[in-house]
Amino acid sequence: MRNAPVISLLFFASLFTWWVAWGSNSNVEMRIAGKDKKPETVTVSTVSVFEQAEFIPGVGKAPALNGAWPRFRGENFDNIADSKEPIATTWPESGPAVLWRVKLGEGYAGPVIDGGRVYLLDYDQANKRDALLCLSLLDGTEIWRWSYPVKTKRFHGMSRTVPAIWGEYIVTLGPKCHVACLKKETGEFVWGIDLVKDEGTEVPEWYAGQCPLIDEGKVILAPSGKSLLMAVDIKTGKVLWRTPNPKLAKMTHASVIPMTFEDIKMYVYPSDRGVAGVSAQDGSILWFSSEWEYRIMVPSPVIIPGGRIFLTNGYNRGSIMFGLEKKDDKIEPEVLWKIDANTFGAEQHTPILYKEHLFGIRGGQASGELVCLDLEGEVVWESGRSNRFGLGAFMLIDDTLCVLNNTGTLYLVEANANGYRELAKAKVLEDHESWGPMAFADGRLLVRDLTGMACIDMRKESYAGK
Numbered sequence: 001m002r003n004a005p006v007i008s009l010l011f012f013a014s015l016f017t018w019w020v021a022w023g024s025n026s027n028v029e030m031r032i033a034g035k036d037k038k039p040e041t042v043t044v045s046t047v048s049v050f051e052q053a054e055f056i057p058g059v060g061k062a063p064a065l066n067g068a069w070p071r072f073r074g075e076n077f078d079n080i081a082d083s084k085e086p087i088a089t090t091w092p093e094s095g096p097a098v099l100w101r102v103k104l105g106e107g108y109a110g111p112v113i114d115g116g117r118v119y120l121l122d123y124d125q126a127n128k129r130d131a132l133l134c135l136s137l138l139d140g141t142e143i144w145r146w147s148y149p150v151k152t153k154r155f156h157g158m159s160r161t162v163p164a165i166w167g168e169y170i171v172t173l174g175p176k177c178h179v180a181c182l183k184k185e186t187g188e189f190v191w192g193i194d195l196v197k198d199e200g201t202e203v204p205e206w207y208a209g210q211c212p213l214i215d216e217g218k219v220i221l222a223p224s225g226k227s228l229l230m231a232v233d234i235k236t237g238k239v240l241w242r243t244p245n246p247k248l249a250k251m252t253h254a255s256v257i258p259m260t261f262e263d264i265k266m267y268v269y270p271s272d273r274g275v276a277g278v279s280a281q282d283g284s285i286l287w288f289s290s291e292w293e294y295r296i297m298v299p300s301p302v303i304i305p306g307g308r309i310f311l312t313n314g315y316n317r318g319s320i321m322f323g324l325e326k327k328d329d330k331i332e333p334e335v336l337w338k339i340d341a342n343t344f345g346a347e348q349h350t351p352i353l354y355k356e357h358l359f360g361i362r363g364g365q366a367s368g369e370l371v372c373l374d375l376e377g378e379v380v381w382e383s384g385r386s387n388r389f390g391l392g393a394f395m396l397i398d399d400t401l402c403v404l405n406n407t408g409t410l411y412l413v414e415a416n417a418n419g420y421r422e423l424a425k426a427k428v429l430e431d432h433e434s435w436g437p438m439a440f441a442d443g444r445l446l447v448r449d450l451t452g453m454a455c456i457d458m459r460k461e462s463y464a465g466k
Contacts, residue, residue: 049148049178050192058142060135062116067441069113072162072211074439077257077303079352080396081440086460087397088424089412095426096410097457099444100140104452105131107159107175110393110437111446111453113137114165114184118439118446120453121172123158130174132163134187137444140455146187150176156206157450160253162437166214169234175207177251179221181234191237193221200225202250209253209298213267215280220258222269224251228285229269229278241283249273252297259303262326268301268309275301275311275322277331289333292320299350302358304375308336314347314363321377339377348391348435352401357417359401361389368392370403372417383413383420393447395438397458404434408449410456428456 073079088096105123112119118135124147131147152158152175163172170184177195182188195201201223213220218240219232227242228249249271256269265280274290292311302310312319321336344362351360357380358373368388372380390406400423401413408429414421429449436448443459
C-alpha cells in the first residue's frame with residue numbers, strides 16, 4: 001500500500017505520546033526551553049525601564065519668556081488662561097499665524113509651558129519608547145529628549161496625559177502607568193515608579209489618561225491598586241501616605257483635583273467604584289459616594305464654590321452635581337441633581353466653569369455641540385447641529401472660548417450666557433482627531449491632532465493693520 005509508511009509513522013507517534021503521558025512511571029519530563037538544567041528558581045529581570053533611559057540633547061534654545069501653563073487645565077485647574085496682553089478675536093482671511101509645527105507619535109497627550117520651554121510626553125513609535133520632549137516655544141526645535149523603553153501597541157493612539165511642573169521639577173505619567181520625575185531644565189532623572197509593578201495598578205482601556213498632580217511638593221497619584229491614592233515626596237520619591245482601597249477600585253481616565261471645603265483640604269477622585277474625597281493631610285477617606293460609579297470615566301471633577309462638585313461622562317451617562325455637607329465631624333455628599341445624556345454628558349473633555357455657567361461639548365461625535373449650562377443643570381444655549389465639534393479640545397482665554405473640531409478647525413466663541421456667537425474660525429491643524437488638551441502662555445496657543453502639534457500666534461498686536 002502506498003500509504004503504509006505514513007500510517008505506520010502515525011501509529012508509532014501516537015503510541016509514543018500515550019506512553020509518555022500515561023504509560024510511564026518514570027520521571028521523564030517533556031523538554032521545555034530553558035529547563036534543560038532544571039534550575040531551582042527562574043530568574044526574572046528586575047531591570048527598571050528607567051535604568052534603560054536615554055538622554056539626547058538637541059539644538060533648540062529657550063527664548064526669554066516667563067509665561068507658564070504648568071499642568072493639566074492650567075494653574076488653577078479651571079482651563080482658563082489670563083492673557084497678559086490682548087488676544088486677537090478676529091483674523092485675516094488667511095487665518096491666524098502658525099508659528100511652527102512639529103510631528104509627533106500618534107496620540108492625544110497635551111503640552112505644558114514654562115519659561116519659554118514646551119514639555120510633552122510623546123510616544124516614539126519607531127523605537128518603542130515613551131519620550132519626554134523639551135521644545136523651544138519660539139520655534140519648536142528640540143532642546144532635549146529623555147526616553148525609556150515600553151512596548152505600546154496602537155489603540156486609538158498611544159499617548160494621553162499632560163505633565164505637571166513644580167519648582168525645578170517635572171513629573172510625567174506614561175500610557176502604561178510609568179511615573180517619572182526629572183529636573184525640568186536639564187532633563188536629569190530624579191526618581192520613577194512603575195505603578196503596575198510597584199502599586200498593583202491595572203492599566204485602563206485605551207491606556208492611562210490620568211495627569212499627575214503636584215501640590216505643595218507632593219505628587220498626588222491615583223494608582224487604584226494597593227491604594228486608592230498616594231502622595232510622593234517630589235524631591236526624593238518617598239511615599240508619604242497611601243489611601244486604603246477597600247472597594248478594590250480601579251484607575252479611570254479622570255485626574256485627581258484638589259478642593260477645600262470648610263477649611264479642609266482634600267483631593268477628589270472618581271474611580272470606577274465611586275467618587276472619593278481624600279484628606280490632603282494624611283490620605284484618609286473623608287467621604288465617598290457610589291452614586292457616580294462607571295468603569296470608563298474621562299472628564300475630571302469641576303469644583304464649584306459652595307462645596308459643590310460637578311461630574312459628567314459620555315457613553316449615555318449624563319451629569320451629576322454633588323453638594324458636600326458637614327455634619328458633626330463628618331463630611332457627607334448629597335446628590336443635588338442629575339441630568340440625562342441628551343441634556344448634557346461630556347465624553348472626553350472637562351467642562352469649564354465661568355461666570356456661574358458651565359461650558360462644554362455634549363455627547364461626543366454623535367452630537368458634538370457646544371453647550372452652556374447653568375448651575376442647576378438647565379441648558380442656556382447650544383451651538384446647534386450646524387456647529388458640531390466632535391471630541392475636540394477647548395479652553396478659555398480671557399472671555400473667549402477657543403474650540404477645536406475633530407478635523408483641526410479652530411473656532412473663537414464668546415463665553416457668555418447670551419447665546420452661541422462665533423467670532424472667527426480657521427483650519428490650523430493638518431491631521432484629524434484634534435483631541436489633545438491645549439496650552440497657552442506668552443500669547444501663544446498650542447494645539448495638537450493625532451500626529452502633530454502647532455503653535456498659534458494669538459497676540460492682537462500681531463494682526464494690527466491686517
